[in-house]
């Protein structure tokens with residue numbers, strides 16, 4: 154197999170959309186790593202749904218409106234966002250580029266965009282916090298040991314992260330057939346550096362009638378009571394990532410969780426689940442107008458962001474496109490990718506006749 158091309162130092166003139174980054178990334182990543190990043194769970198029904206769900210809505214533009222007061226600024230959980238877009242937590246970014254998460258952080262700074270740093274980052278959360286100038290959030294995966302989980306929270310607080318995003322939809326890996334077929338394995342030089350002090354897992358001997366999933370892997374998975382415990386142990390706002398059911402969203406709100414991310418983890422965990430966009434309107438209806446809702450999965454266009462906002466999201470997260478852009482052109486690529494999305498959102502708002510984010514609502518859409 155041929156070696157992947159090194160990251161570009163400038164942006165080619167035909168690289169003009171996020172889908173172009175996806176195409177280019179194939180040349181800049183080894184095949185197994187590309188498949189690991191691009192792939193989803195099992196038959197990738199959730200993954201495909203993430204893109205298809207956006208196509209089921211069309212924008213109903215209005216004409217001849219004043220646009221000069223237009224703005225994409227908004228307030229989200231105590232922070233001002235220039236654009237309603239954050240970089241999603243993405244593990245092991247050294248897979249995509251030798252500078253890994255540090256390059257993404259520099260791009261986030263250049264574009265004044267918030268970054269959510271993964272528990273499974275391949276750069277330390279302290280180094281990233283020291284680099285990040287804009288909104289910096291920490292994504293927490295519960296660990297098998299509460300003391301160690303709390304130590305991660307304390308490190309995030311001490312490093313200056315302002316929000317905790319707790320991911321709850323991936324207590325174990327989905328069925329990742331595509332990555333398996335490509336023979337993907339994490340290279341030995343890349344690791345979850347934030348977890349190096351993790352106490353070794355106690356050796357558990359299962360009885361023959363016990364299940365490796367239920368009594369094994371899931372025995373340490375967090376439950377609602379762990380989330381409650383976390384709320385009592387941090388003053389940072391807590392956002393739950395991976396909500397798809399309206400009742401879970403209502404429970405989160407009632408427990409005092411500050412906001413949710415509607416997400417199917419980019420179609421990488423359970424297959425055959427709805428896209429976030431499919432369940433967004435019902436969840437918004439159930440939690441009320443004021444509750445903070447973020448959404449991710451399949452966003453590749455300014456029109457996608459517009460549709461998510463129209464159906465009730467306050468902001469969106471960008472997952473794979475950031476890693477593809479990182480592989481193609483490092484920090485420059487990520488910054489360019491974010492710039493493309495911003496321009497597309499502004500052009501969409503201008504042409505749809507909605508100068509402010511508050512003007513974007515369900516009346517702006519019709520079913521395809």
Ligand SMILES: Cc1cc2nc3c(=O)[nH]c(=O)nc-3n(C[C@H](O)[C@H](O)[C@H](O)COP(=O)(O)O)c2cc1C
Nearest residue numbers: 241242243244271320418419449450451471472473
């Ligand atoms: C390679 C890769 C690694 C990811 N790592 C994490 C992670 O460490 N923590 C997490 O909460 N989500 C993780 N996600 C999920 C993203 O945060 C996000 O939910 C998803 O990628 C959004 O879909 P999109 O890729 O279509 O934008 C990862 C996604 C990808 C593609």
